[in-house]
Amino acid sequence: MLVNGQPADTISVQDRGLLYGDGVFETILCESGRPVLLAGHTQRLENGCKRLNLPVQDLPTILSDIRQAAGDDDCIVKVIVTRGVRPRGYGYDKQDNSCTRIVYRDDIAEISGDYYQTGIELTQCQHLLSSNVSLAGIKHLNRLDQVLARSEWDKEFQEGIMFAANGNVIEGTMSNIFIESKQQWITPKLDSAGVAGVMRQWIMRNSYHADMECIESDLKLADLQNADAIFVCNSVIGVWPVKSFAGRNYPISLAVKRLMEYMHSNLSKFYLV
Amino acid sequence: MLVNGQPADTISVQDRGLLYGDGVFETILCESGRPVLLAGHTQRLENGCKRLNLPVQDLPTILSDIRQAAGDDDCIVKVIVTRGVRPRGYGYDKQDNSCTRIVYRDDIAEISGDYYQTGIELTQCQHLLSSNVSLAGIKHLNRLDQVLARSEWDKEFQEGIMFAANGNVIEGTMSNIFIESKQQWITPKLDSAGVAGVMRQWIMRNSYHADMECIESDLKLADLQNADAIFVCNSVIGVWPVKSFAGRNYPISLAVKRLMEYMHSNLSKFYLV
Numbered sequence: 172m173l174v175n176g177q178p179a180d181t182i183s184v185q186d187r188g189l190l191y192g193d194g195v196f197e198t199i200l201c202e203s204g205r206p207v208l209l210a211g212h213t214q215r216l217e218n219g220c221k222r223l224n225l226p227v228q229d230l231p232t233i234l235s236d237i238r239q240a241a242g243d244d245d246c247i248v249k250v251i252v253t254r255g256v257r258p259r260g261y262g263y264d265k266q267d268n269s270c271t272r273i274v275y276r277d278d279i280a281e282i283s284g285d286y287y288q289t290g291i292e293l294t295q296c297q298h299l300l301s302s303n304v305s306l307a308g309i310k311h312l313n314r315l316d317q318v319l320a321r322s323e324w325d326k327e328f329q330e331g332i333m334f335a336a337n338g339n340v341i342e343g344t345m346s347n348i349f350i351e352s353k354q355q356w357i358t359p360k361l362d363s364a365g366v367a368g369v370m371r372q373w374i375m376r377n378s379y380h381a382d383m384e385c386i387e388s389d390l391k392l393a394d395l396q397n398a399d400a401i402f403v404c405n406s407v408i409g410v411w412p413v414k415s416f417a418g419r420n421y422p423i424s425l426a427v428k429r430l431m432e433y434m435h436s437n438l439s440k441f442y443l444v
Numbered sequence: 445m446l447v448n449g450q451p452a453d454t455i456s457v458q459d460r461g462l463l464y465g466d467g468v469f470e471t472i473l474c475e476s477g478r479p480v481l482l483a484g485h486t487q488r489l490e491n492g493c494k495r496l497n498l499p500v501q502d503l504p505t506i507l508s509d510i511r512q513a514a515g516d517d518d519c520i521v522k523v524i525v526t527r528g529v530r531p532r533g534y535g536y537d538k539q540d541n542s543c544t545r546i547v548y549r550d551d552i553a554e555i556s557g558d559y560y561q562t563g564i565e566l567t568q569c570q571h572l573l574s575s576n577v578s579l580a581g582i583k584h585l586n587r588l589d590q591v592l593a594r595s596e597w598d599k600e601f602q603e604g605i606m607f608a609a610n611g612n613v614i615e616g617t618m619s620n621i622f623i624e625s626k627q628q629w630i631t632p633k634l635d636s637a638g639v640a641g642v643m644r645q646w647i648m649r650n651s652y653h654a655d656m657e658c659i660e661s662d663l664k665l666a667d668l669q670n671a672d673a674i675f676v677c678n679s680v681i682g683v684w685p686v687k688s689f690a691g692r693n694y695p696i697s698l699a700v701k702r703l704m705e706y707m708h709s710n711l712s713k714f715y716l717v
Contacts, residue, residue: 172457174457179457180456180457180458181454181455181456181457182454182455182457182462183453183454184445184447184452184453184454184455184524184546184548185453185548186462187591188462189455189459189461189462189524189526189585190469190524190585190587191465191585191586191587191588191590191591192464192465192585192586192587192588193587193588193591196463223588223591223592224595247532251457251462251463253462254591259520259522259550259553260553260594260618261587261590261591261593261594261617261618262594262595262598263591263595265595265598273457275457275458277532280532280533298578299576299578301574301575301576301579302574302575302609303572303574303589303609305571305572305592306574306588306589306592311588312462312463312464312465312588313464313465313586313587313588314463314464314465314466314534314586315464315465315466315496315579315584315585315586316576316579317464317534318460318464318466318496318527318534318536319496319578319579320534321533321534321535322497322535322536322538325535325538336575344534345533345534
């Protein structure tokens with residue numbers, strides 16, 4: 172574990188990351204120490220820092236930290252950047268560029284092969300996602316919405332879909348969602364809520380490898396219920412096809428199988444097919 | 445500084461308070477070591493723990509921590525309760541009652557007497573408060589809305605008023621707001637956004653000492669613009685009358701002066717009159 176590049180496993184109790192969730196993070200899959208989808212993660216980190224007016228991190232420094240934390244392992248590396256310790260209160264001195272950079276490794280949780288081969292069971296979360304254009308898309312440290320939504324079930328489901336107050340489908344608690352409809356993939360727009368996932372971005376750019384077009388659009392519950400297929404994704408799990416949602420069963424489409432095969436061959440052996 | 449009752453000034457980088465803002469906090473004014481409005485703070489802390497399914501803290505333990513942190517000083521004591529360190533992911537084992545309890549003292553920032561005697565300059569924040577009935581009222585650790593709103597000005601104003609997306613006035617970045625209109629005090633309802641302040645609650649219960657009735661209601665920008673007087677409050681600053689907002693000047697009403705005198709005599713010498 173590294174805190175500002177030095178071996179440490181703690182931070183100050185006065186760090187604004189703890190006090191206010193004033194920071195951003197990335198969770199990066201590493202294969203034999205090699206970060207998967209690294210450019211997507213570092214770009215989102217930089218974008219998040221800019222949006223929150225946090226000091227933009229020096230890329231070589233971040234990479235050096237990640238390499239040091241990951242070693243040659245298959246693992247997860249978590250990168251957190253906070254506004255650090257400042258005088259008490261929400262305000263902060265904009266000339267002060269101090270921050271806290273935390274990088275540490277974690278084990279990859281074992282994932283059942285069934286989730287890839289036969290699909291997952293998806294539920295609908297009752298807890299609604301907070302909407303706010305200023306925070307939409309960023310992977311910031313204010314994650315109580317996800318904590319409350321995930322607490323609605325235990326092990327009966329593998330993921331839950333979250334809605335905004337206007338009825339729009341936004342994302343899973345830890346993933347983004349795509350539906351297949353009329354030979355097209357559609358994923359919710361994230362301009363007022365949600366996290367713009369690195370894997371979501373990769374799929375949108377690479378859907379043609381699965382012979383599919385992919386668009387962003389507003390989606391409602393009925394769009395999920397009427398979809399030909401559904402899948403969720405993130406950069407650690409890859410793609411999980413959905414086999415059941417709201418009393419309906421869904422097939423794993425040929426296009427989703429093509430996507431998973433392409434992803435497995437080109438990104439990570441962990442994205443089982 | 446105490447972490448789970450032991451002298452310490454750091455927490456694990458894997459604490460959910462940092463990773464997700466998964467916790468609640470209180471900021472308590474202490475006079476010669478005596479916590480002001482203690483019951484209000486401990487009740488809100490307990491309520492917040494219940495709402496977030498955090499372990500409810502043992503009251504004597506909290507009090508002992510606060511006394512130890514405050515000593516005989518005039519100071520601020522901050523109490524934070526998080527869900528502690530758990531396996532990675534938003535989900536958590538509901539049978540696991542582990543948590544992190546952080547208690548530390550901070551200096552009371554010097555406040556200009558002018559803020560009490562002639563009032564403050566109030567601005568309107570452009571950043572909107574996220575609305576969510578599940579999180580409304582709680583003093584949780586997800587405070588990016590306040591951080592972003594407070595960053596809109598430097599020292600030109602002493603507080604900024606935040607609105608919800610529906611146009612309702614909710615609160616200040618660090619305070620609650622009351623308007624005086626037709627011999628009545630009105631403070632926004634906080635059922636979908638905002639923090640239910642301990643001082644706000646105390647004022648609602650004690651307004652009769654200033655010969656005023658006090659009600660909760662939805663308020664819009666026009667209500668502020670048309671108000672006879674405005675004040676903001678929190679448990680550290682007491683009451684700050686507003687002298688200007690959105691191009692208009694406001695008087696300090698007799699009722700607000702009576703409230704401030706009563707508060708100064710009965711709660712804290714720091715609430716200057």
